[in-house]
Amino acid sequence: MQDALRLLRSSPWSARFGMFVVLFYVFMATFAPVLTPYGESEIVAAEYEPWSSEFLLGTDNLGRDMLTRLIYGARNTIGIALVTTVLAFLIGSVTGFLAATLGGWTDQAISRVVDILMAIPQLIFALLILTIVGTAIPVLVVVIAVLDSTRVFRLARAVAMNIVVMDYVEVARLRGEGLWWIMRRELLPNALPPLVAEFGLRFCFVFLLLSALSFLGLGIQPPTADWGSMVRDNATLITFGDFTPILPAASIALLTVGVNFIVDWFLHQTAGLKDE
Amino acid sequence: MNDDAAITDTPEPLLKMTGLRIEGQADEQWNEIVHGVDVVLHRGEVLGLIGESGAGKSTIGLAAMGYARPGCRLSGGDIVFDGVELRSASENYKRDLRGVRIAYVAQSAAAAFNPAHRLIDQFAEAPVHHGVKSRAEAEADAKDLYRQLQLPYPEQIGYRYPHQVSGGQLQRAMTAMAMSCRPDLIIFDEPTTALDVTTQIEVLAAVKDVVKQFNTAAIYITHDLAVVAQMADRIMVLRYGNLVEEGTADQIINHPKEDYTQRLLAVRTYRKPDADPPSEEPLLRIEDVSASYSGSARVLENIDLEIGRQRTVAVVGESGSGKSTLARVITGLLPPEDGRILFEGEALPPALPQRTREKLRRLQMIYQMPDTALNPRQRLRDIIGRPLTFYLGLTGRKREDRVRELLEMIELEPDDFIDRYPTELSGGQKQRVCIARALAAQPDLIICDEVTSALDQLVAEEILKLLQRLQDELHVSYMFITHDLATVRAISDEIVVMLQGRIVEQGTKNDVLTPPHHDYTDLLLSSVPEMEIGWLDRTLAEREGRRSRGEKVLESADQ
Numbered sequence: 001m002q003d004a005l006r007l008l009r010s011s012p013w014s015a016r017f018g019m020f021v022v023l024f025y026v027f028m029a030t031f032a033p034v035l036t037p038y039g040e041s042e043i044v045a046a047e048y049e050p051w052s053s054e055f056l057l058g059t060d061n062l063g064r065d066m067l068t069r070l071i072y073g074a075r076n077t078i079g080i081a082l083v084t085t086v087l088a089f090l091i092g093s094v095t096g097f098l099a100a101t102l103g104g105w106t107d108q109a110i111s112r113v114v115d116i117l118m119a120i121p122q123l124i125f126a127l128l129i130l131t132i133v134g135t136a137i138p139v140l141v142v143v144i145a146v147l148d149s150t151r152v153f154r155l156a157r158a159v160a161m162n163i164v165v166m167d168y169v170e171v172a173r174l175r176g177e178g179l180w181w182i183m184r185r186e187l188l189p190n191a192l193p194p195l196v197a198e199f200g201l202r203f204c205f206v207f208l209l210l211s212a213l214s215f216l217g218l219g220i221q222p223p224t225a226d227w228g229s230m231v232r233d234n235a236t237l238i239t240f241g242d243f244t245p246i247l248p249a250a251s252i253a254l255l256t257v258g259v260n261f262i263v264d265w266f267l268h269q270t271a272g273l274k275d276e
Numbered sequence: 277m278n279d280d281a282a283i284t285d286t287p288e289p290l291l292k293m294t295g296l297r298i299e300g301q302a303d304e305q306w307n308e309i310v311h312g313v314d315v316v317l318h319r320g321e322v323l324g325l326i327g328e329s330g331a332g333k334s335t336i337g338l339a340a341m342g343y344a345r346p347g348c349r350l351s352g353g354d355i356v357f358d359g360v361e362l363r364s365a366s367e368n369y370k371r372d373l374r375g376v377r378i379a380y381v382a383q384s385a386a387a388a389f390n391p392a393h394r395l396i397d398q399f400a401e402a403p404v405h406h407g408v409k410s411r412a413e414a415e416a417d418a419k420d421l422y423r424q425l426q427l428p429y430p431e432q433i434g435y436r437y438p439h440q441v442s443g444g445q446l447q448r449a450m451t452a453m454a455m456s457c458r459p460d461l462i463i464f465d466e467p468t469t470a471l472d473v474t475t476q477i478e479v480l481a482a483v484k485d486v487v488k489q490f491n492t493a494a495i496y497i498t499h500d501l502a503v504v505a506q507m508a509d510r511i512m513v514l515r516y517g518n519l520v521e522e523g524t525a526d527q528i529i530n531h532p533k534e535d536y537t538q539r540l541l542a543v544r545t546y547r548k549p550d551a552d553p554p555s556e557e558p559l560l561r562i563e564d565v566s567a568s569y570s571g572s573a574r575v576l577e578n579i580d581l582e583i584g585r586q587r588t589v590a591v592v593g594e595s596g597s598g599k600s601t602l603a604r605v606i607t608g609l610l611p612p613e614d615g616r617i618l619f620e621g622e623a624l625p626p627a628l629p630q631r632t633r634e635k636l637r638r639l640q641m642i643y644q645m646p647d648t649a650l651n652p653r654q655r656l657r658d659i660i661g662r663p664l665t666f667y668l669g670l671t672g673r674k675r676e677d678r679v680r681e682l683l684e685m686i687e688l689e690p691d692d693f694i695d696r697y698p699t700e701l702s703g704g705q706k707q708r709v710c711i712a713r714a715l716a717a718q719p720d721l722i723i724c725d726e727v728t729s730a731l732d733q734l735v736a737e738e739i740l741k742l743l744q745r746l747q748d749e750l751h752v753s754y755m756f757i758t759h760d761l762a763t764v765r766a767i768s769d770e771i772v773v774m775l776q777g778r779i780v781e782q783g784t785k786n787d788v789l790t791p792p793h794h795d796y797t798d799l800l801l802s803s804v805p806e807m808e809i810g811w812l813d814r815t816l817a818e819r820e821g822r823r824s825r826g827e828k829v830l831e832s833a834d835q
Contacts, residue, residue: 010304166648166649166651167643167645167648167649168648168649168650168651170609171641171643171649171713173609173628174607174608174609174628174636174640174641175636175662175663175666175667175717176628176631176633176636176666177666185651185654186651189651189653189654190651190652190653
């Protein structure tokens with residue numbers, strides 16, 4: 001605990017900024033119903049109202065309050081992205097560790113399947129599957145998680161490969177330990193730093209993919225507030241010189257930057273790189 | 277130089293470092309690692325720097341070039357090379373110096389050569405770049421030096437890539453490269469430590485020869501006093517970044533003053549008392565075992581071996597002799613192609629997954645590198661405790677007590693160490709933990725794979741004594757795999773000499789170590805440096821004499 005505090009105190013300004021941004025978003029998402037003046041999909045005024053004291057950021061194409069939807073959007077988009085990333089890491093790490101530990105045919109089989117999945121552009125593949133199976137949120141989560149787990153698999157396998165050759169893994173094998181024990185106790189703790197760093201990056205990508213899908217109409221469906229679809233729905237406003245539709249996009253960008261700052265710092269710490 | 281003062285009985289030294297202080301960075305802090313050491317080196321003189329790891333000998337060696345490794349800095353003192361102070365000299369000046377007037381030979385030539393370029397291209401790079409020689413001159417010179425360093429095919433060997441020549445040859449090619457600009461000073465940083473003994477002797481001879489011939493000054497860094505006794509005119513003994521003792525080779529080797537130097541000299545004198553071979557059924561019997569890696573050439577052929585209860589069998593051989601493969605076969609990691617292994621008269625299943633937990637328990641292994649044999653993310657409590665739970669079903673209080681007991685057995689204070697991570701231990705302590713982990717399973721046989729070769733000599737000796745004490749108390753048997761004959765002399769009851777996958781000689785310690793020997797055993801034994809000045813010249817002269825009398829003298833496999 002003290003170590004963590006000391007680490008926090010030694011963090012650079014960029015990491016602190018990132019942490020501030022992430023905490024702010026988490027706060028917004030958690031207390032969305034309290035913080036918002038109106039309901040998530042409540043139509044409160046005419047379409048495209050300008051900014052005013054009543055509607056701080058104006059209203060959208062259906063007359064819903066922009067600010068309210070922006071805050072709810074944080075909740076939906078971040079929540080779904082988080083669940084998706086966790087799932088992707090579960091799938092990717094387990095298969096990656098399995099491939100590295102067992103090697104041989106298991107490794108070949110899993111790796112080739114992953115190669116096939118990675119050969120098809122992710123967005124197009126996701127569009128394809130979602131058009132076929134529909135866009136319910138659980139489906140969305142599983143599809144993106146599976147597609148994204150291929151990247152996690154690559155990393156987990158590469159990292160585990162370097163650990164599997166260590167003598168302590170051989171010691172565990174000679175002791176007669178099972179596969180699960182070796183993966184969980186010998187591999188995982190040593191593979192954790194790069195995986196955690198990757199988690200931050202992957203989270204951003206999932207987030208962007210999700211927003212992209214929403215923008216294209218195959219992501220989170222209305223009336224659920226979501227930053228991607230908010231950009232699309234209000235895009236016409238830009239032609240009138242109003243930059244309100246940029247705000248959800250800016251929210252995405254800010255969070256991505258914030259998370260990346262933290263990840264950079266974390267990577268720097270775990271890799272033991274020193275300023276030179 | 278017109279200054280008369282310079283022409284005196286003791287000419288200006290080539291290199292003079294006074295009050296040298298070097299700091300290293302750890303956790304954002306600078307700690308001093310070399311505390312004011314004075315080094316004086318005259319032209320044509322060979323200075324031996326000796327000490328254990330962490331003594332600062334490599335750091336001092338590099339400082340002679342005005343260089344500090346990343347994460348280190350030269351924080352104090354003067355480094356005067358041929359009249360110029362290097363700490364304040366410009367980078368450009370130092371760059372012109374390095375490679376031309378000061379050269380460096382690294383411990384691992386395999387890692388120091390660029391694998392993508394031919395040897396001769398790398399040889400020519402420095403002289404051509406610094407404008408000392410033309411490309412053609414450099415190539416001719418390379419072949420000349422290769423010949424003087426007794427490399428085979430000196431005309432052609434330069435056109436090979438580093439991976440196409442052996443370790444000993446590479447080390448000599450590296451020495452040739454260092455000589456390419458005829459430097460005034462060469463720094464040898466443990467150049468033979470990674471080599472087999474029979475190869476080491478040839479590299480030592482070649483290096484000594486060339487250094488003498490070109491009257492080059494050299495700093496020879498090593499942890500092995502016996503080696504430095506052959507090479508150096510003067511020796512500095514270092515410890516923890518301080519000078520312990522300095523003197524001529526004769527003074528240090530034959531009349532050491534300091535206690536620490538005496539201990540370094542006394543290392544390797546430990547001897548296990550002779551014991552009678554047991555008459556009962558051997559614990560482990562290997563019958564006619566052959567093995568290979570995935571169908572390629574055989575690595576082990578027709579091995580027959582017995583290990584008795586409470587006996588230590590040393591398996592000796594150089595790299596590639598198949599001694600570690602033998603351990604893999606016994607542990608079941610590599611099932612043999614032929615033959616069988618009997619444990620207490622009962623056949624052991626060849627492959628690991630077929631063995632019962634009880635069989636696995638009775639056969640434990642200790643590794644060469646304690647750094648990689650301990651999971652850095654587990655505390656000692658879990659590292660030592662896991663076999664207790666896994667094999668013996670101990671949990672909770674009982675397990676905790678037993679872990680503490682084991683820690684006491686390996687002479688580590690339980691309260692202090694039980695919650696530590698392996699990274700918070702020294703190399704010797706880590707190896708002790710590996711021993712405790714093996715003992716936790718209460719095995720009958722422990723395979724020790726080069727357990728002391730990654731450790732400093734004094735620490736290694738402590739480990740050997742510990743292993744011996746544990747054997748006396750717990751009656752375990754050891755199979756001791758090693759390339760170091762000093763270790764063999766210290767701890768073994770029986771010796772097995774291996775060469776290229778076969779056993780060439782085996783018997784009790786006295787049988788094997790007293791003549792007549794098998795030719796290879798003889799080569800191996802006579803190649804181990806002795807703590808005696810002039811040993812190298814004498815041995816080489818002896819071999820030469822035998823060769824001239826038409827007797828057979830085995831060459832190192834490296835040639």
